[in-house]
Amino acid sequence: MDYSQFIAELGQIETITNPSQVAKLSEDYFKFSPVLTQQLTGKVGDLVVRPNNEAEVLQIARACVKHRIPITVRGSGTGNYGQAVPLQGGVILDTSKMQKIHWLKPGLAFVEPGLKLGNLDKQARQIGWESRMVPSTVRTATVGGFIAGGSGGIGSILYGQLRDRGNLKAVRVVTLEDEPRVIELRGDRVQKVNHAYGVNGIITALEIPLAPAYAWAECIVAFTDFMAAAHFGQALATSDGMIKKLVSVHADPIPTFFIPLREYIPPQAHIALVLVAESDLESFKVLVAEHGGDLCYEKDAQAASKGTSLVEFSWNHTTLHARSVDPALTYLQSGFPADPDLKLVQHMHEHFGDEVIMHLEFVRSAGEVVPGAIQIVRFTDCDRLDQIIKYHEENGVFIANPHTYILEDGGMKQVNREQLEFKQMVDPYGLMNPGKMRAWFEQSGK
Amino acid sequence: MDYSQFIAELGQIETITNPSQVAKLSEDYFKFSPVLTQQLTGKVGDLVVRPNNEAEVLQIARACVKHRIPITVRGSGTGNYGQAVPLQGGVILDTSKMQKIHWLKPGLAFVEPGLKLGNLDKQARQIGWESRMVPSTVRTATVGGFIAGGSGGIGSILYGQLRDRGNLKAVRVVTLEDEPRVIELRGDRVQKVNHAYGVNGIITALEIPLAPAYAWAECIVAFTDFMAAAHFGQALATSDGMIKKLVSVHADPIPTFFIPLREYIPPQAHIALVLVAESDLESFKVLVAEHGGDLCYEKDAQAASKGTSLVEFSWNHTTLHARSVDPALTYLQSGFPADPDLKLVQHMHEHFGDEVIMHLEFVRSAGEVVPGAIQIVRFTDCDRLDQIIKYHEENGVFIANPHTYILEDGGMKQVNREQLEFKQMVDPYGLMNPGKMRAWFEQSGK
Numbered sequence: 027m028d029y030s031q032f033i034a035e036l037g038q039i040e041t042i043t044n045p046s047q048v049a050k051l052s053e054d055y056f057k058f059s060p061v062l063t064q065q066l067t068g069k070v071g072d073l074v075v076r077p078n079n080e081a082e083v084l085q086i087a088r089a090c091v092k093h094r095i096p097i098t099v100r101g102s103g104t105g106n107y108g109q110a111v112p113l114q115g116g117v118i119l120d121t122s123k124m125q126k127i128h129w130l131k132p133g134l135a136f137v138e139p140g141l142k143l144g145n146l147d148k149q150a151r152q153i154g155w156e157s158r159m160v161p162s163t164v165r166t167a168t169v170g171g172f173i174a175g176g177s178g179g180i181g182s183i184l185y186g187q188l189r190d191r192g193n194l195k196a197v198r199v200v201t202l203e204d205e206p207r208v209i210e211l212r213g214d215r216v217q218k219v220n221h222a223y224g225v226n227g228i229i230t231a232l233e234i235p236l237a238p239a240y241a242w243a244e245c246i247v248a249f250t251d252f253m254a255a256a257h258f259g260q261a262l263a264t265s266d267g268m269i270k271k272l273v274s275v276h277a278d279p280i281p282t283f284f285i286p287l288r289e290y291i292p293p294q295a296h297i298a299l300v301l302v303a304e305s306d307l308e309s310f311k312v313l314v315a316e317h318g319g320d321l322c323y324e325k326d327a328q329a330a331s332k333g334t335s336l337v338e339f340s341w342n343h344t345t346l347h348a349r350s351v352d353p354a355l356t357y358l359q360s361g362f363p364a365d366p367d368l369k370l371v372q373h374m375h376e377h378f379g380d381e382v383i384m385h386l387e388f389v390r391s392a393g394e395v396v397p398g399a400i401q402i403v404r405f406t407d408c409d410r411l412d413q414i415i416k417y418h419e420e421n422g423v424f425i426a427n428p429h430t431y432i433l434e435d436g437g438m439k440q441v442n443r444e445q446l447e448f449k450q451m452v453d454p455y456g457l458m459n460p461g462k463m464r465a466w467f468e469q470s471g472k
Numbered sequence: 473m474d475y476s477q478f479i480a481e482l483g484q485i486e487t488i489t490n491p492s493q494v495a496k497l498s499e500d501y502f503k504f505s506p507v508l509t510q511q512l513t514g515k516v517g518d519l520v521v522r523p524n525n526e527a528e529v530l531q532i533a534r535a536c537v538k539h540r541i542p543i544t545v546r547g548s549g550t551g552n553y554g555q556a557v558p559l560q561g562g563v564i565l566d567t568s569k570m571q572k573i574h575w576l577k578p579g580l581a582f583v584e585p586g587l588k589l590g591n592l593d594k595q596a597r598q599i600g601w602e603s604r605m606v607p608s609t610v611r612t613a614t615v616g617g618f619i620a621g622g623s624g625g626i627g628s629i630l631y632g633q634l635r636d637r638g639n640l641k642a643v644r645v646v647t648l649e650d651e652p653r654v655i656e657l658r659g660d661r662v663q664k665v666n667h668a669y670g671v672n673g674i675i676t677a678l679e680i681p682l683a684p685a686y687a688w689a690e691c692i693v694a695f696t697d698f699m700a701a702a703h704f705g706q707a708l709a710t711s712d713g714m715i716k717k718l719v720s721v722h723a724d725p726i727p728t729f730f731i732p733l734r735e736y737i738p739p740q741a742h743i744a745l746v747l748v749a750e751s752d753l754e755s756f757k758v759l760v761a762e763h764g765g766d767l768c769y770e771k772d773a774q775a776a777s778k779g780t781s782l783v784e785f786s787w788n789h790t791t792l793h794a795r796s797v798d799p800a801l802t803y804l805q806s807g808f809p810a811d812p813d814l815k816l817v818q819h820m821h822e823h824f825g826d827e828v829i830m831h832l833e834f835v836r837s838a839g840e841v842v843p844g845a846i847q848i849v850r851f852t853d854c855d856r857l858d859q860i861i862k863y864h865e866e867n868g869v870f871i872a873n874p875h876t877y878i879l880e881d882g883g884m885k886q887v888n889r890e891q892l893e894f895k896q897m898v899d900p901y902g903l904m905n906p907g908k909m910r911a912w913f914e915q916s917g918k
Contacts (some may be wrong), residue, residue: 132687133751154600154684158713186712192755193713213758235713235751238600238684241578264839266632267604267639267681305579305681309638312659393710395839 027095029073035089039082040123042074051100051118056108058345060356060405061429066108071098071118078123079138080200080208080230087206087228090117090457097202098459099224101140101171104163106342108431109175109223113461119228121170128231130155134195136233139170147239155236158185158193162343170229173197173220177426177437178398180272180301180337182389183263185237194220194234199227201452209452218448223433225463226449241304241327242271244336246287247319248295252277252375255296256368256386256397258317262300263388263395264366268309272301274340275386277375280402283347284339290323297322299336341400344385348402358382358415359437360399361391361424370422371397380404382414399423434464441465473541475519481535485528486569488520497546497564502554504791506802506851507875512554517544517564524569525584526646526654526676533652533674536563536903543648544905545670547586547617550609552788554877555621555669559907565674567616574677576601580641582679585616593685601682604631604639608789616675619643619666623872623883624844626718626747626783628835629709631683640666641681645673647898655898664894669879671909672895687750687773688717690782692733693765694741698723698821701742702814702832702843704763708746709834709841710812714756715749719834720786723821726829726848729793730785736769743768745782787846790831794848804828804861805883806845807837807870816868817843826850828860845869880910887911 033041042048052070056062072095077083090097096116103110112118121140127149128136135155137146144165147156159181161167167176173194178187185193196212199219208230211218219227249255259275262268275298281291291297298319302310304327314321323336330336339347345357362370375384383402388395405411415425426437434441446465449458456470479487488494498516502508518541523529536543542562549556558564567586573595574582581601583592590611593602605627607613613622619640624633631639642658645665654676657664665673695701705721708714721744727737737743744765748756750773760767776782785793791803808816821830829848834841851857861871872883880887892911895904902916 133749184712190713191711191758192715192752195754213754238686240684265637266630266836266839267636303579306638308641308659312637390712393712393841 027072032089032093032095033073035092036075036086039078039085040076042076048072048074048118051103051120052112054103054105054108054110056106056111056431058106058342058349058357059429061408061411062108062431066111066431069111069113070115071112072115074118074120076120076123080198083119083200083228083230084206084208086117086119087200087202091202091204091206091455094455094457096457096460097228099174099228101168101174102142102163102166104161104167105171105175106428107175107436109459109462111431116457121168124230133236134233135236136231137169138231139168139229141169143167143169143172150236151239154239156239157181158235158237159188160337162337162341164337169232169234173232174222174224174229177221178389179341181237183270183273183395184390186390186392189217189220192235194232196233197229198231199229199452201227202457203452203454218444222445223459223462225433225453225459225466226445227452227458240269240271242301242330243304243307243327244323244325244330245300245302245310245321246290246323246336247298247300247314248292248322249297249317249319250295252296252384253368253372254317254319255298256371256384258313258319259298259386259388260366260368260395260397261317262298262310262313265313268306268313269303270301272299272337272340273388274299274344275384276344277384280344280348280383280385283351285347285351286334287323287339292320292322299340301336341387344400345402354405356403356405357428358399358401358403358418359426359428360401360418361426362397362399363422364394364396368397371399373421374418374423378414431462432464433462473518478535478539478541479519481538482521482532485524485531486522488522494518494520494564497549497566498558500549500551500554500556502552502557502877504552504788504795504803505875507854507857508554508877512557512877515557515559516561517558518561520564520566522566522569526644529565529646529674529676530652530654532563532565533646533648537648537650537652537901540901540903542903542906543674545620545674547614547620548588548609548612550607550613551617551621552874553621553882555905555908557877562903567614570676579682580679581682582677583615584677585614585675587615589613589615589618596682597685600685602685603627604681604683605634606783608783608787610783615678615680619678620668620670620675623667624835625787627683629716629719629841630836632836632838635663635666639681640678642679643675644677645675645898647673648903649898649900664890668891669905669908671879671899671905671912672891673898673904686715686717688747688776689750689753689773690769690771690776691746691748691756691767692736692769692782693744693746693760694738694768695743695763695765696741698742698830699814699818700763701744702817702830704759704765705744705832705834706812706814706841706843707763708744708756708759711759714752714759716747718745718747718783718786720745720790721830721832721834722790723830726790726794726831729797731793731797732780733769733785738766738768745786747782787833790846791848800851802849802851803874804845804847804849804864805872805874806847806864807872808843808845809868810840810842814843817845819867820864820869824860877908878910879908
């Protein structure tokens with residue numbers, strides 16, 4: 027297809043057509059998955075557009091509708107499920123120039139989608155606040171990308187998941203109708219586009235809640251036994267009198283993948299990575315002692331704000347470090363049921379041994395503390411990966427499969443009628459991130 | 473006994489001997505209980521002392537030991553279990569002149585025991601913080617009294633109970649040894665004197681954690697059905713994406729006891745009293761609508777900071793308002809098991825009807841949301857009260873009996889060896905609040 031007319035219609039809006047740049051901006055971190063690598067490698071857009079504001083997004087939307095060009099929205103491309111990969115070419119809308127903070131006040135911020143979470147936090151901390159939750163990619167990930175493709179992260183032990191009512195206050199989206207328009211969604215209506223991979227509206231602004239910014243100390247606690255580390259994590263996660271932002275537990279040999287931390291961690295250790303309020307550090311150390319842990323790394327908030335944060339060894343950064351050491355490693359995403367004894371965690375840990383290495387992230391879900399898990403998997407082939415997933419599911423572990431780019435096949439498991447109906451309204455030509463929403467493409471063929 | 477020598481030894485320390493003043497300072501709110509009223513009415517101390525600081529407390533301790541005079545410590549007397557009532561006369565140590573804030577910083581405060589919680593919060597809010605939890609008597613209750621006799625309150629839905637590790641950082645206590653001294657307890661050692669009714673050391677300073685001070689909006693939501701109100705409370709309490717400080721649910725006719733609120737509340741309503749972060753108010757209203765609630769009262773944080781707070785209709789202020797209308801009413805304190813369906817709450821509500829009127833306070837306990845209850849009871853006689861308690865216990869409801877002044881017979885249920893051993897060390901003559909600790913008086917006769 028010839029894009030010259032399309033580009034001319036965009037006027038002053040920045041476009042990128044250089045193939046190597048376009049190819050780079052067509053990727054995200056799907057390489058974490060050997061399955062997705064096979065399916066998505068080589069999928070590229072035709073050109074990239076970089077609007078400065080909502081008015082330019084409207085202009086792009088109009089041109090795309092007119093020429094029936096598919097459009098895939100992209101933040102920083104730190105997602106892992108290929109949600110930013112254009113399956114049918116077309117335009118990549120890169121939000122990186124839309125970084126404005128419209129306003130910021132105690133408890134709330136209204137921002138553009140391309141704002142980096144780390145920059146939001148820097149500004150918010152000036153008035154004593156920060157994001158309620160962030161991914162481990164906080165330094166580069168965007169607010170819009172996190173909402174469109176994330177589910178929770180560091181802070182979820184205090185505030186639950188992004189899907190929980192209250193964790194997204196409002197969004198503005200541009201439609202792909204014959205005459206594109208801006209729709210503001212507030213209250214539960216935000217769920218129409220929350221975690222929808224950008225298939226049904228281009229997010230142009232978000233109102234998000236903020237959390238009080240504690241001074242976070244960073245600690246590593248080492249154990250000689252994995253279940254001791256896991257029980258420590260459970261105890262900390264359920265200690266209501268200690269404020270923590272991260273409780274991340276890693277079975278040996280995961281700590282050996284953390285090269286920059288190797289000097290601090292004893293050999294063959296199972297560890298917990300913790301962010302705890304500095305004012306609760308003394309109480310925290312009592313818990314560490316009670317569980318027989320070895321506090322092998324400790325930085326107060328001041329020290330932790332410099333250099334590398336433990337945040338960048340948790341959640342999916344764990345997988346990143348593992349794959350840096352051994353690119354054959356991949357991962358799973360799981361939700362274990364709430365259980366003070368962690369019986370099912372123990373069973374899976376013992377059952378799979380070194381093939382599925384346990385990595386727990388404790389989070390709050392519907393008012394309860396539950397162990398999420400982002401296990402490191404020694405990949406052999408797709409059949410074995412399916413077997414592993416099946417065994418977990420049959421034993422009551424919820425798997426949010428990260429080896430699919432289909433919206434419904436990941437964590438959702440079923441058609442989200444609300445999101446589908448919204449797509450039917452705002453994207454009648456099926457131009458938005460085509461091929462990602464099963465409910466849509468099984469109906470329309472695209 | 474002739475106290476002239478004792479008084480002389482106190483030098484400049486304020487003493488009160490006027491019998492009516494002493495009688496007044498010998499009471500707390502034990503009148504909430506018809507059982508305690510019978511047992512404690514007329515129990516008075518011999519004189520009251522009002523030290524200015526720890527040095528004067530040491531001086532009083534020396535004189536008490538020398539003359540073997542019992543000593544009962546008192547804050548503002550807002551407790552309900554007779555913990556401040558001197559059973560064997562002697563000295564009442566009134567901490568009301570020890571109100572100093574030694575220091576205050578983000579997340580922590582170090583204060584004298586006689587400081588009123590309301591005054592601490594006023595100061596702490598200047599730097600963006602407040603108490604993690606307060607009783608409904610926050611305006612008059614002291615920090616020392618709350619720790620020595622309280623268990624939780626407004627804020628417990630976020631931070632759990634006072635007994636939870638982290639919610640009391642350190643205490644300094646003066647002993648009643650032959651040579652009284654000051655002991656500082658930190659870490660888990662604070663549990664030696666936490667909720668010990670002052671039987672084993674005179675608390676002279678406390679280091680307590682603070683919570684970020686949200687702007688709290690105050691709301692009343694009315695329902696036509698009690699279980700609808702209860703389920704709403706459960707849903708709000710387990711909504712991790714909405715920050716709330718109070719979720720207090722009251723069955724009809726309790727709201728009719730709230731005279732100052734009568735104009736706002738529809739007739740025959742079951743209500744929820746809520747403190748929710750102003751920044752989450754919009755999300756909160758979506759939940760109200762979803763549950764079919766009627767938001768009949770709403771004040772933003774600014775408006776709520778003036779006039780009467782809903783705090784003063786929750787927790788044991790509920791009982792206070794009920795008894796103002798009908799002095800024959802009394803109460804229970806219960807812990808129901810965590811249960812999304814609230815089956816046991818419903819059973820008790822239906823089983824007892826108007827005899828035990830349901831009042832729920834949702835709190836966090838060991839990482840879980842549980843419905844506590846402070847039911848209003850139509851008292852007939854002690855046997856029937858015992859039957860009611862027994863029925864609850866047999867059906868799995870934990871009762872923290874408020875109709876006893878014995879430490880172990882309330883919420884504790886068993887001998888606290890740690891507290892007993894500490895008493896054996898610091899109070900060898902059994903002078904501290906004698907008759908309150910079963911483990912001690914069964915052994916020593918006093």
